[in-house]
Amino acid sequence: MNKQQLATKIWESANKMRSKIEANEYKDYILGFIFYKYLSDKQLKFLKENSLTQEEIEALVEDDAETVKYVREHVGYFIAYKDLFSTWLKMGKEFDVSNVTDALSAFNRLINPSHKKVFEGIFNTLQTGLSKLGDSSGSRTKAISDLIHLIKDIPMDGKQDYDILGFIYEYLIGMFAANAGKKAGEFYTPHEVSLLMSEIVTGFLKDRTEIKIYDPTSGSGSLMINIGRTVAKHIDDENNIKYYAQELKQNTYNLTRMNLVMRGILPDNIVTRNADTLEDDWPYFDEANPVETYNPLYVDAVVSNPPYSQNWDPSNKETDPRYARFGLAPKTKADYAFLLHDLFHLKPDGIMTIVLPNGVLYRGGEEGGIRRNLIEGNHIDAIIGLPANIFFGTGIPTNIMVLKQKRANTDVLIVDASKGFIKVGKNNNLRASDIKKIVDAVTARIDIEKFSRKVSREEIRRNEYNLSIPRYVDSTEGAENWDIYASMFGGIPMSEIAALSEYWSAFPELKESLFTKGVGPYVELAVDNIEQTVDEHPTVKAFISNFMGAFGDFDGFLKSELITNMASLNISKEEVVLSDDIFARLAYIPLINKYEAYQLLDDEWAITSVDLEVIQTEGFNAVKKVDPNMVVKKKDGKEEEVQDGWIGHIIPFELVQRTLLSAEYEALKQKEGRLAEISSEYEEILDSLSEEEKNSSVTNDSGDAFVAKEVGDKLKEIYADVNTQEIKALNAYAALSRKADKLAFISAHDDVVWSNMEAGNDGTYSKKAVNAYLAELQSAFEFPEEFFEAKILKVSNLITEEKEVKAQVKADAAALHMKTKETIESLSDEQALELLEQKWIFPLAESIKQLPNAVINVLVEKIKALSEKYVVTYSAIESEIQETESTLSALIDELVGNEYDMKGLSEFQTLLKGE
Known part of the structure; x- marks a missing residue:
């Protein structure tokens, strides 16, 4: 399984296991055990690398002072053999909940003093919560045994595996957040928002050799870790990134530390604190050594997603250096207290991003005063309005504020990104293209119609320091207008034709081929077949030709990047290489939305990057492997995992069948098609039957x-x-x-x-x-x-x-399935490379090459809509009504009836004539 499949499997099983336990609580158990497995595996790896035999490892006990000291000094902790995660698995039916409680207690005792701040109390939440996993020792033992067997396959013993482990950990945190309701905000910033903030911060810091990052409301630590991972793409030594984290809630604080440690970050680069950010600012020194540890903590980047509009105590904080320059936030809304705290800890050349509710942009009172001081102090760099319903547990509109201590410019970039998202379940998610567009706008500080605008300080002053986004950027779609004259008499208003000016600029003379001059400022459609006229116009053909020319060698470029260099390319940086190439090719091509192209790239890269990780980790022969296809089936009322055939480790079975086994594949498809035809014939016969x-x-x-x-x-x-x-x-x-x-x-x-x-x-x-x-x-x-x-x-x-x-389909499918397995396992290197090209390159190249057709189709639909909009005029409708009334009145003259019938018909005629 790749990391996505493994993560999904663990989540699905864990979600079933938790039964009635709240998702917010259950996450602490499964994530805690994953961390304990990580520590156990890490120690085992260290021991084996230092030539300890299996017999010597099995002899490891707490009483062996010399070995304990050696391991603690090099690893930071010591775990006796009987307490190792792998030992629990070997115990089978002998395993008991007491093995876990004893091991966790021992861990706390055996932490190296130099690692106390990283590891001390890290399993407290897990240890105290074990009782909730069952009503008896037996039920708790079973619950824990199920958990540790669930996570036993997560690899943790190599550099590449840190990425897999981190991915799974992040995935589980996100899934638990999606199921935790309002409590999700306590520990999770949605991954897409985290990536957006990461890219903005990285764009500012990418040329530095050493970086300090601080999150004062760290939650699970994922936001800070994403910043670090993104920065690491541009820095020579990722060990030059130092992480500072502060978190109020003990269980969430433990998540922060676990998450940081499991990413392979050196303990010396992890500095964490369990305290109230607003009440207990970052310590200036360690009480045990105040002189040598004096550190006011000024960092290169502060990132935070604090709790929104919570109460706080501003009493006696007027002289607090964090707030003295700007003012105190009201006691019922601590939003600006968090913002000013973040700003205070920023270096003069640093950058900060903070997620806050939109109320901070326009509320008055103390907040209005703080906002004024921030603007006059020239600290607010950008404001990014996010889509509503983007955070778990709250649907309120939010924004990301970007601030700096010192800025060269005095304007504020306002971005309304509230319309760019995709609906996923109950929530709205930012797409990769949405993130890219926002980051480009913020990094380059560019004005984009209905999206972003640089607003001068003078304009903000005129608006009394109100930063409400709609005051400066109007992202609403204009209401459709109807021309009165055209509605009455027909014709297409030239003003509505002019609204398509970007198309007329790209396709000179096309407008003249489509329309002829009408009465006054109106035109008439000059052709019967709009689509044919557009498709065959020389400028449209030239547009497609230019596009195809720009991407003529795109397949070759992708093959060189992904196929030729697959073993050595830097996966984390490659998407940027590919997107830069696509954007360069599109630089002189009008009408094509480069962010649509980027989204196509990102969709395919999500698949390709996983394959590349597997190949770089396992070697090229991974392409020639198949895996058991494990599915969950019910047997005797119980669910169990059983094998249902095979799946390609990298190459999908269907791709092999379509390319290398096409004759058998097409024959099977024909039979499957016949089954579909039979089903349709059943439906036709059913439709023809009478009700009886x-x-x-x-x-x-x-x-x-x-x-x-x-x-x-x-x-x-x-x-x-x-x-x-x-x-x-x-x-x-x-x-x-x-x-x-x-x-x-x-x-x-x-x-x-x-x-x-x-x-x-x-x-x-x-x-x-x-x-x-x-x-x-x-x-x-x-x-x-x-x-x-x-x-x-x-x-x-x-x-x-x-x-x-x-019966034939079943037999043929089974035979083709086994033949596909054998084909994959016996692939030549040339065939394997060809299949990778089919999987990675062809889908992206083909989808990119469809972009011009999509643009032309949109234009054709717009022209059709304009031509149909005024084709039926009010005058024509009125004339038709009059003609119908006249015909009906004449028919009435021919009718006969009694005295009362004729009086009724006479009155009806009067109404028809409008008398």
């Missing part, structure tokens, strides 16, 4: 499918009722018993084709032969096509055919 026929026994209770057994029984009844002259004669013959009578009957009845039966030695026909021929005659009887009997006969034939084809 549909309610008969041949259909199921809902009347939407045939019942095979009942169709067979009905067919027997139908055949039994068939009675031709030949059938009557045969039945009469069957009633005879004497040989002489039978021979006489045969001679007298030429209405029976006796040669269709085999006669006995005495010239007569047996009962068996007669009955067989009777059945043959009945089944050969042809009913008129529209008769119920004909339809049932057709259904019966379809049922027989369907059964045969299904």
Whole structure:
């Protein structure tokens, strides 16, 4: 399994295991055990690398002072052999919850003093919460045993595995957050928001050799880690990144430390604190050594997603250096208290990003004063309005504020990114293209219509320091206008044609080919086939030709980057290389949205990057491997994981079948197509039945499918009722018993084709032969096509055919499946490379090359909409109404009736004439 499949499997199983335990609590158990496994595996790896034999490892005990000291000094802690995660797995039925409690207690005792701040109390949440995993020791033991077996396959013993472990850990945190409701905000910033903040910060810091990052409300630590991972793409030595984290809640604080440690970050680069950020600012020194540890903590980047609008105590904080310059936030809304705290800890050349509710942009009172001081102090660099419903547990609109201590410019970039998202379940998610567009706008500080604008300090002053985003950026779609004249008399307003100016600029003379001058400022459509006219226009053809020219060698470029260099390319940096190339090719191509192209790249890169990780980790032969396809099935009321065939380790089975086994694949598809046709034929017959026929026994209770057994029984009844002259004669013959009578009957009845039966030695026909021929005659009887009997006969034939084809499909699919497995396992290097090209390069290249067609299709639809908008005028409708009224009035003149009928008709005529 790749990391996504493994993460999904663990989540699905864990979610079932947690039963009635809240997701917010259960995460502490599973994540805690993953961390303990990580520490155990890390120590085992260290011991093996230092030449300890398995026998020596199994002899590790706490009483061995010399070995304990050695391990603690090099690893930071010591775990006895009996307490190792791998030992728990080997214990089988001997494993007990007490093994866990004893091990966690021992861990706290055996932390190296130099690592106390990183590890001390890190398992407290897990240790104190074990009682919730069951009502008895036995039930707790089973719950824990299930958990540790669930996570045993997570790899943790190599550099590449840190990425897999980190991915799974992040994935589980995100999934638990999605199920934790309002409590999710306590420990999780959505991954997409985290990436957005990471890219903004990295764009500012990428040229530095050493970086300090601080998150004062760290939660699970994922936000800070994402910043570090993104910065690491641009820095020579990622060990030059130092992480500072502060978190109020003990269990969440433990998540921060676990997450940081498991990413392979050196303990010396992890500085954490469990305290109230607003009440207990970062310590200036260690009380045990105040002189040498004095550190006011000024960092290169501060990132935070603090709790929104919570209460705090501003009492006696007027002189607090964090707030003295700007003012105190109101006690019912601590938003600006967090912001000012972050700003205080920023170096003069640093950058900070903070997520806050939109109220901070326009609320008055103390907050209005703070906002004024921040603007006049020139600290607010950018404001990014996010889509609503983007955070778990709250649907309120939020924004990211970007601030700096010192800035060269004095304006504020306002970005309204609230419209760019994709709906996923109940939440809105930023797409990769949305993030890219925002980051580009913020990094380059560019104005984009209906998206971003640099706003001068003078304009902000005129608005009394109100930073409400709609005041400066209008991202709303304009309401559709209707031209009064065109609505009455027809024609297309030239003003609405002009709204498509970007197309007319890109396609000179196309407008003149589509429209002719009409009355005044109106035009008329000049062609019958809009699509054909646009497609065949020379400027449109030139546009497509230019695009194809720009991407003519794109396949070759991708092949060089991804195939030729697959073993050595830097996966974390490669997407930037590819996107830069795509953007460069699009630089002089009008109309194409480069962010749509970027999204196509990102969608494919999500697949390709995982494959590349596997190949770089396992070697090229991973391409030629298959894995058991494990599925969960119910057996005897219990769910169990069983193998259901095979799947390609990297290469999908269907890709191999379409390319290397095409004959078998197409033959199977044809049979599957026939099954689909049979299904359609069933539906057609059902639709043709009367309600009475549909309610008969041949259909199921809902009347939407045939019942095979009942169709067979009905067919027997139908055949039994068939009675031709030949059938009557045969039945009469069957009633005879004497040989002489039978021979006489045969001679007298030429209405029976006796040669269709085999006669006995005495010239007569047996009962068996007669009955067989009777059945043959009945089944050969042809009913008129529209008769119920004909339809049932057709259904019966379809049922027989369907059964045969299904059996063939099952057998052929099984044979093709095994042949595919054998084909993958015996691939030549050339075939493997060709398949990788088919998987990685062709889909991206083809989707990119469809972009011009999409642009042209949009233009055609816009022109069609304009032509249809005013095609039916009010004048024409009014004229048609008058004509209809006149015709109806004339018809009334011809009607006759009694006195009251005629009075009624006369009044109706008066109304029709508008009198």
